[in-house]
Amino acid sequence: GALLRAVGVTALMRGFGRAFASKKGHLKVTSEDYNKSRGVQLIDDFVSHTWQTERWSKFLALCLVYNMPAAAACSWLAAVV
Secondary structure, three states: OOOOEEOOHHHHHHHHHHHHOOEOOEOOOOHHHHHHOEEOOOOOOOOOOOOOOOHHHHHHHHHHHHHHHHHHHHHHHHHHO
C-alpha cells in the first residue's frame, strides 16, 4: 500500500460522525476502516480530534467547516425564491 493514506470528508461525516465513535476512548482500527482509505499524494486537510469530545460536537464542527458555503448559498436562494 501507499505510505500516505487518507479518507475523504464524506467518510468522516458518514453515520453522523461514526468514525469518531469509540469504546472507552480507544481507537480500534479494523481492515474495514483501512479499506475506506486510499493512497494519496498529499492531504488537503488534516482533521485532528480528542476522544474526550463527543462525536456529535465533532460532526457539527465538520458540518460548519465543510458545508457552510453550500448551506449559505441554499439559504440565500430559498429566501430569494
